[in-house]
Amino acid sequence: MMRAVSAAEIAPTTYPWTVHAENLVVRAGRHLAVNGLDLALGTGVHGLLGPNGAGKTTLMRALATVVKPAGGRLTLLGDDLTGRADPRRVRRSLGYLPQHFGFYPRFTVREFVEYMAWLKEMPSAVVPGAVQRAIERVGLTDRADSRMKTLSGGMLRRAGIAQALVNDPQVLLLDEPTVGLDPEQRMGFRDLLRELGMDSCVLVSTHLVEDVAVACTDVVLLHEGRLVWQGSTAELARQGGAGNAGDSATERGYSALLHAYRGQVAG
Numbered sequence: 001m002m003r004a005v006s007a008a009e010i011a012p013t014t015y016p017w018t019v020h021a022e023n024l025v026v027r028a029g030r031h032l033a034v035n036g037l038d039l040a041l042g043t044g045v046h047g048l049l050g051p052n053g054a055g056k057t058t059l060m061r062a063l064a065t066v067v068k069p070a071g072g073r074l075t076l077l078g079d080d081l082t083g084r085a086d087p088r089r090v091r092r093s094l095g096y097l098p099q100h101f102g103f104y105p106r107f108t109v110r111e112f113v114e115y116m117a118w119l120k121e122m123p124s125a126v127v128p129g130a131v132q133r134a135i136e137r138v139g140l141t142d143r144a145d146s147r148m149k150t151l152s153g154g155m156l157r158r159a160g161i162a163q164a165l166v167n168d169p170q171v172l173l174l175d176e177p178t179v180g181l182d183p184e185q186r187m188g189f190r191d192l193l194r195e196l197g198m199d200s201c202v203l204v205s206t207h208l209v210e211d212v213a214v215a216c217t218d219v220v221l222l223h224e225g226r227l228v229w230q231g232s233t234a235e236l237a238r239q240g241g242a243g244n245a246g247d248s249a250t251e252r253g254y255s256a257l258l259h260a261y262r263g264q265v266a267g
């Protein structure tokens with residue numbers, strides 16, 4: 001598959017990790033939702049797991065430059081997001097699908113994705129082609145000129161994924177992207193994830209441990225704003241045993257790690 005290569009990709013990279021957090025603290029209201037997180041991510045698909053309230057969404061928002069960290073250090077593509085640096089440069093190389101995203105209901109899918117391309121400061125000459133390709137990649141070609149308000153939940157989510165992809169981001173942040181997708185769409189989405197993870201850093205939060213097992217190269221497990229565990233999906237599957245809750249080896253691995261972590265904290 002052909003892909004336009006930007007100057008930034010040819011230039012030698014001067015940073016060891018695409019995403020690097022050190023002792024990161026991010027507030028959600030008055031709560032420290034991310035609280036002392038150390039995390040390093042490179043190219044690949046990273047599955048972000050953790051119970052409700054673990055801090056997944058708050059971490060994504062900090063990475064997306066929507067909220068500024070309250071402490072520690074966070075670098076993205078070598079740019080420090082904790083300092084006073086202008087986040088605009090990083091934003092051009094970012095794709096973000098928030099859990100809930102807004103849109104003008106009368107916009108067509110194409111207009112919505114075009115509008116997001118414009119916000120990401122893409123050169124106008126490349127926008128129509130990039131928009132068409134993003135819409136094709138999420139399987140919405142036949143609805144490209146339908147208004148957003150006429151789409152089903154799963155289609156809306158796919159339009160959201162299309163806007164996240166439109167600028168061929170080097171860092172792609174997807175917050176629960178499979179919510180509302182039917183089984184066939186979920187399988188198609190897993191293929192897309194694998195393809196995207198070949199040359200970019202993709203972070204996907206989900207409650208569906210099976211999505212992670214199939215489509216992710218590694219797993220990041222958060223709890224109470226901290227990193228509990230990071231490793232390959234195969235290693236995750238080896239963490240659990242018959243005594244752990246879950247219907248698959250990966251789910252049992254997830255339960256075992258959380259159980260062990262909670263025991264440590266309590267003890």
Ligand SMILES: Nc1ncnc2c1ncn2[C@@H]1O[C@H](COP(=O)(O)OP(=O)(O)OP(=O)(O)O)[C@@H](O)[C@H]1O
Pocket residue numbers: 028029030031032033050051052053054055056057058059
């Ligand atoms: N605006 C806010 N004010 C106060 N507390 C908040 C606010 N937003 C989030 N929180 C709290 O911060 C914690 C982390 O929330 P966050 O949404 O990042 O977790 P999550 O891992 O994405 O959870 P979920 O799996 O439910 O989506 C939760 O305990 C939540 O109650």
